[in-house]
Amino acid sequence: MKRVLETKEVPGQSPNYLLAKAQHLIDWAVNASRANSLWPMPFGTACCAIEFMATAASRYDFARFGMERQAFSPRQADVLICAGRLPFKLAPVIRRIYDQMPQPKWVISMGACASTGGIFDNYAMVQGIDTIVPVDVYVPGCPPRPEGLLYGVLLLHKKIKGESLFDHAQRRDEQPLDERGLRLPPEQIDEISEPFGNSIHQFRSG
Amino acid sequence: MSKRTIAVELATPGLDPQGRPARIPLEAGVGALERYGEPDAGEHMLINIGPQHPATHGVLRLVVELDGETVVRVIPHVGYLHSGFEKLGEYRHYNQIIPLTDRTDYLSPMANNVGFALAAEQLMGIEITPRCTVLRVIACEMSRIISHMVWLGTTSIDLGAFTPFLWAFQERERIYNLQEMWTGARLTTSVTRVGGMMADVTDDFVAGLRQFVDTYPKTLHEIDRVLTRNAVWVGRTQGVGVMTAQEAVNYSLSGPMLRASGVPYDMRRDKPYLAYDSYEFDVPVGEHGDVYDRYLVRLEECHQSNRILRQALERLPDGPLNIGDPRLILPPKSRAMSDMEAMIYHFKQVMEGVKAPVGEAYVGIENPKGELGTYLVSDGTAKPVRWRIRPPSFINLAALPKMAEGHLLSDLIAINASVDIVMGEVDR
Amino acid sequence: MNPSAEALRGTFAGAIGRAVESCGDTIVYVDRAALLDVMAWLRDTPGQQYDYLVDVTAVEYRDRERSLEVVYNLRSLERRTDLRVKVELDPRGDLAIDSVVPLWQGADWLEREVFDMFGVTFRGHPDLRRILMWETYAEGYPLRKDFPLRGRFSRAEQVRQALNANPEAHYSMEELSIAEAYDELPPDMRERLRRGERGKIPDSE
Numbered sequence: 001m002k003r004v005l006e007t008k009e010v011p012g013q014s015p016n017y018l019l020a021k022a023q024h025l026i027d028w029a030v031n032a033s034r035a036n037s038l039w040p041m042p043f044g045t046a047c048c049a050i051e052f053m054a055t056a057a058s059r060y061d062f063a064r065f066g067m068e069r070q071a072f073s074p075r076q077a078d079v080l081i082c083a084g085r086l087p088f089k090l091a092p093v094i095r096r097i098y099d100q101m102p103q104p105k106w107v108i109s110m111g112a113c114a115s116t117g118g119i120f121d122n123y124a125m126v127q128g129i130d131t132i133v134p135v136d137v138y139v140p141g142c143p144p145r146p147e148g149l150l151y152g153v154l155l156l157h158k159k160i161k162g163e164s165l166f167d168h169a170q171r172r173d174e175q176p177l178d179e180r181g182l183r184l185p186p187e188q189i190d191e192i193s194e195p196f197g198n199s200i201h202q203f204r205s206g
Numbered sequence: 207m208s209k210r211t212i213a214v215e216l217a218t219p220g221l222d223p224q225g226r227p228a229r230i231p232l233e234a235g236v237g238a239l240e241r242y243g244e245p246d247a248g249e250h251m252l253i254n255i256g257p258q259h260p261a262t263h264g265v266l267r268l269v270v271e272l273d274g275e276t277v278v279r280v281i282p283h284v285g286y287l288h289s290g291f292e293k294l295g296e297y298r299h300y301n302q303i304i305p306l307t308d309r310t311d312y313l314s315p316m317a318n319n320v321g322f323a324l325a326a327e328q329l330m331g332i333e334i335t336p337r338c339t340v341l342r343v344i345a346c347e348m349s350r351i352i353s354h355m356v357w358l359g360t361t362s363i364d365l366g367a368f369t370p371f372l373w374a375f376q377e378r379e380r381i382y383n384l385q386e387m388w389t390g391a392r393l394t395t396s397v398t399r400v401g402g403m404m405a406d407v408t409d410d411f412v413a414g415l416r417q418f419v420d421t422y423p424k425t426l427h428e429i430d431r432v433l434t435r436n437a438v439w440v441g442r443t444q445g446v447g448v449m450t451a452q453e454a455v456n457y458s459l460s461g462p463m464l465r466a467s468g469v470p471y472d473m474r475r476d477k478p479y480l481a482y483d484s485y486e487f488d489v490p491v492g493e494h495g496d497v498y499d500r501y502l503v504r505l506e507e508c509h510q511s512n513r514i515l516r517q518a519l520e521r522l523p524d525g526p527l528n529i530g531d532p533r534l535i536l537p538p539k540s541r542a543m544s545d546m547e548a549m550i551y552h553f554k555q556v557m558e559g560v561k562a563p564v565g566e567a568y569v570g571i572e573n574p575k576g577e578l579g580t581y582l583v584s585d586g587t588a589k590p591v592r593w594r595i596r597p598p599s600f601i602n603l604a605a606l607p608k609m610a611e612g613h614l615l616s617d618l619i620a621i622n623a624s625v626d627i628v629m630g631e632v633d634r
Numbered sequence: 635m636n637p638s639a640e641a642l643r644g645t646f647a648g649a650i651g652r653a654v655e656s657c658g659d660t661i662v663y664v665d666r667a668a669l670l671d672v673m674a675w676l677r678d679t680p681g682q683q684y685d686y687l688v689d690v691t692a693v694e695y696r697d698r699e700r701s702l703e704v705v706y707n708l709r710s711l712e713r714r715t716d717l718r719v720k721v722e723l724d725p726r727g728d729l730a731i732d733s734v735v736p737l738w739q740g741a742d743w744l745e746r747e748v749f750d751m752f753g754v755t756f757r758g759h760p761d762l763r764r765i766l767m768w769e770t771y772a773e774g775y776p777l778r779k780d781f782p783l784r785g786r787f788s789r790a791e792q793v794r795q796a797l798n799a800n801p802e803a804h805y806s807m808e809e810l811s812i813a814e815a816y817d818e819l820p821p822d823m824r825e826r827l828r829r830g831e832r833g834k835i836p837d838s839e
Contacts, residue, residue: 043258045265045287046630047312047393050356054382054392057375072260087633088796089768090265090286093257095797119305122290123776123785123792124767131793143393181798186790193789202297202783204589204696285766292751293776297783328657455711458687458740469711476714567657568707568718570688579707583693591696596689596707604743633766 023166034078034104035160036066038153041077041101043094046084048111048143055146065153074100079156080133083143085113086126095177098133103174106160108152109135112142121199131189134175250278253615257286262622263360264629266603275615280607284600287633295593299559300326300400303593308394310595311631313356314349314574315395316385323398324479325569325580329562332401332534336523341407343480343518344415345397346571347511351422352381353574353626354504354511358429361501361623365442370429377425380418387411400560401535402528412519419515426508433501443498447609447621450495457605460598461576462503463625467495473572485514497624504626507574534560559588575599575626595634599627636660638682638717646672651722661718669721670732676708676717677737684708684717687734690744692752694725694779704731704754723754725778733759751777768799 040062044052055062056070071077074097086094098107109129112118115138117127129135136159139152177183184192195202256267265286271279291310295303303326307318320342327334334342359374382392388407389395397404433439449459454467464471472489474482490506492499528535536555537548562584570579576598583592602625610618639653639662649672651663664672676684688707695702701722708717723729733756734741745756746765753775756762764771772795773786785792 046289047309049264050312051393054375054379057379058372059376059379085287085289087286087288088792089288089799090257091793091796092799093265093286097258119309120289120294122294122783123773123781124288124290126793126796127789131789132797145392177797180794182790182794183797186788186794189790189793190788195784202294204297285764285768288766290776293781293783331657453739455686456739458738458744471711477716565656566659566661566693568659568689568716577688579689581689581691581705581707583695585696592691592693594689594691594693596691600743600747601740604740608739 023164027164027166028161030165031161031163035157038065038067038106038156039069039071039076039078040067041071041074041080041097042083043080043097044083045086045090046113048083048114051143051146052081052083052110052149055149060146060150062150062153065150065157067153074098075102077101078104079106079108081108081110081149082114082129082133083110085111085118085120086129086132087124088126089124091126091132094129095132099176104163106136106156107133108137108139108149108156110139110149110152111144112140115140116196117193118142119199121195121202127193131184131192133183257283263627264632266622266627266629266632268606268618268622270615270618272615277610277613277615277618280610280618282603282606284603284629285633287629289630289634291595291634292593295590297589299588300562300590301555301560303590304398304400305394305396308396309630310597310634311353311573311575311578311599311628312393313628314353315393316345316397317349317353317571317573318578319396319398320346320480321569321571321573321578321580323400324571325567325582326400326562328569329565329567329582329584330400330534330560331563332529332531334401335526335529337406337525337527338402339480340518340522341403341527342398343482343485344407344515344522346480347515347518348381348384348415350511350574351508352378354508357504357574357623357626358501361620362433362439364619364623365439367433367436367439370432373425373429377422380422384411384414384418387414399528399535401531406527412522415515416519419512419519423509423512426505426512430505434505440498442617442620443501443624444496445494446497446613446617447624448494448496449605449609453605453608454495457608458601459576459605460601461572461574461626462500462507463576463602463605465490466492466499466503468493473570473577477570479569479571485517487514497620500624500626561586561588562590570596573598575628575631576602595631597631597634599625600632600634603627603632636715636717638662638676638684638715641682642672642676645675659716659718661720663720663722666721666723666731669719670734670737672719673706673708673734673737676719683710683712684715686711687738687740687744688716690734690741690748692748692754692777694752694777696779698725698779701725702729702752702754704748706734729754730757731755732757733762735759751775753778770799 042052054060080098080101082094109115113120114129117125126132137152137156139148141148175183251272253270253272255270256262257265262268267283267286269281269283270277291306294306304319304322307322308315311318355374355378359371362370385395386392388411389397389405449467451468454464454469468491470489470491475489487510490503492503532551537552541548542552564584564586566583568579568581570577577596578598579596581594581596582590585591606622606625609621613621635655639660642662643650646668649665649668651665653660653662676682686709688709691705693703693705702725704721704723706719708719721731723731731754733745735745736758743765745759746762748754749756749762750764750766763769774781
């Protein structure tokens with residue numbers, strides 16, 4: 001089909017014009033269907049999970065954005081919503097859940113703790129889930145309001161609509177852990193986890 | 207509490223000679239144990255539930271050993287949400303700890319704020335103003351209502367009813383609006399300060415709360431009508447997860463769990479704080495100590511909270527909100543910006559914190575989940591040596607293996623739901 | 635001052651240390667050897683009836699000379715009174731103390747938590763394992779004062795250890811009644827039990 005399209009000359013247009021047009025059309029159809037029927041996998045741990053539930057309940061109702069079906073099994077989910085803080089003890093769990101999700105998959109990091117560790121800069125807490133799984137949308141707030149989460153979902157829609165089946169540079173492939181069992185190089189994890197803001201002032205005295 | 211009028215058909219076969227609930231064989235009939243004898247240990251099966259499972263109310267992990275469908279042993283694994291709160295508290299001023307308390311039991315943040323503030327005030331010997339006392343009662347009871355609403359909603363989902371969840375969350379949204387009106391935040395309120403409150407309530411808030419108090423019982427009655435006499439609900443909750451009064455005391459259960467087992471102990475009545483003894487309210491007590499009684503106790507507590515809120519609104523006195531001592535409590539922002547002296551106090555408190563005298567204080571308050579204790583030890587500096595939370599749902603959850611033993615796997619879900627855990631507090 | 639303090643001194647004499655009052659609560663210091671007797675006496679003697687164990691925790695002070703204290707909050711539900719019992723331990727010495735689980739089942743998890751956070755071992759505890767941190771947590775006891783807030787290892791090392799942990803671990807053979815039937819189990823289950831970090835295999839294997 002590709003050859004047929006390429007050989008058909010259209011005056012004044014690049015020979016790939018029709019191919020590009022067709023790809024664009026396919027991408028548009030695929031992405032629109034993906035974006036508008038996201039099945040979220042709520043990985044709710046802490047306070048943000050309560051706001052997540054509020055978002056799912058009647059007043060905010062994210063079913064309006066195509067998220068009617070919540071997939072409580074990662075194997076039938078499109079988007080992992082990590083709602084709440086993530087201690088180290090839970091890190092292998094979220095990684096396994098992420099690995100079990102089929103492609104294409106996206107991750108929303110909901111709340112300050114999931115995105116950066118938040119106020120918990122201590123021995124127990126992962127300083128941002130992006131050291132464990134790749135993240136597409138960060139929703140700030142402690143916890144984010146339901147409107148914030150909905151905005152994050154809409155941003156994800158936008159991102160999905162920019163992806164392409166034909167250009168893999170715009171899509172993220174499966175990223176397995178490296179041989180050390182890490183997603184990022186250790187220096188980068190240390191850099192991401194560096195104390196910032198108020199947490200550089202944590203002293204016991206005074 | 208009203209007497210139950212429903213005949214118990216689906217109860218457990220009672221207790222075995224050792225006093226444990228007898229196992230229900232798959233045929234679920236009394237006498238099957240004798241007919242078939244003890245099952246083979248080799249046929250047991252291990253099932254792992256959680257840490258990511260919608261019916262575990264967070265990141266609880268249960269390793270269940272099953273004989274057929276009967277639970278032989280439950281081993282809860284907690285700690286998946288351990289966030290090091292108590293360690294962080296050693297690095298914070300007393301007022302800086304209050305935002306942390308929001309995030310322990312995030313279903314009733316305002317009550318946690320109150321619990322911590324009361325302990326810090328006892329440590330420093332501070333007497334709060336009458337208006338502040340009444341406002342804190344309002345905060346506590348609002349928290350009780352939203353926490354019990356979440357419990358009702360999620361438990362009914364666990365047992366297969368979706369509608370009460372939507373009703374309960376609608377009521378929560380109304381309280382969230384009120385909390386937002388008062389504190390600016392829906393969930394993480396940080397409403398108290400040591401020696402006062404972060405903000406006074408407006409007339410709109412009082413009017414809104416009054417309207418809520420008037421209309422909210424309607425939803426409660428609706429939930430009552432749907433669940434209390436519902437055959438499925440009754441069948442799945444009555445006689446399930448029984449704790450006797452002695453066991454409940456021995457396991458240090460508290461809150462609705464303790465009262466459902468027939469121990470009439472309520473911190474509000476028996477160790478009054480915030481002048482709770484001057485309010486008129488009843489303490490609902492169960493008779494059987496099963497999941498159904500816990501449901502009845504919590505439902506009735508919602509009504510009683512409503513009663514207390516009504517009385518608190520009646521008596522809300524005028525007058526100052528915070529204590530007068532400028533060394534202990536921040537001056538109003540407008541004064542800190544215009545008055546030199548107030549600015550100095552502001553600066554000192556923010557930079558150095560308020561020093562507490564050497565000593566220690568334990569204050570327990572009746573949180574929706576049970577007794578929330580705050581134990582503070584001070585060595586005379588502005589940061590506590592030890593901030594200990596007595597986590598009610600952690601201690602209640604410890605009785606889960608005892609309660610679930612011998613029940614069906616599906617009952618385990620009901621029992622686990624009836625404990626009313628919130629993992630932020632279990633793991634801290 | 636709670637009269638129980640005097641009564642304790644009358645009964646146990648030398649085993650009772652000082653009794654102080656702080657913010658309205660009475661604190662009685664008890665010798666660690668006598669702890670279990672004192673607790674049983676407090677629980678069962680008519681007139682004391684401290685039948686409800688509110689909390690078990692521990693305190694370590696910033697002052698390194700001060701001892702680590704294990705704190706028991708007791709309550710009499712009937713008499714509506716509280717009593718706090720403390721046992722002093724040397725933080726650099728042997729942190730062992732008798733478990734009160736034989737008296738109160740509710741102490742089970744509380745003592746495990748103290749063990750997890752402070753490293754105090756409870757003799758006679760039925761199942762003394764870490765509870766909040768994972769089994770193989772190698773950095774120490776988080777609530778001790780010499781434990782840094784952000785842990786002992788670098789963040790990258792912490793992430794590495796966490797990601798390499800086996801999320802299926804923690805099946806502990808000791809707590810499963812299935813352990814006796816180990817040889818009859820299907821192979822996949824045996825394998826799973828073996829992979830558990832604490833899965834101690836019976837000698838026959």
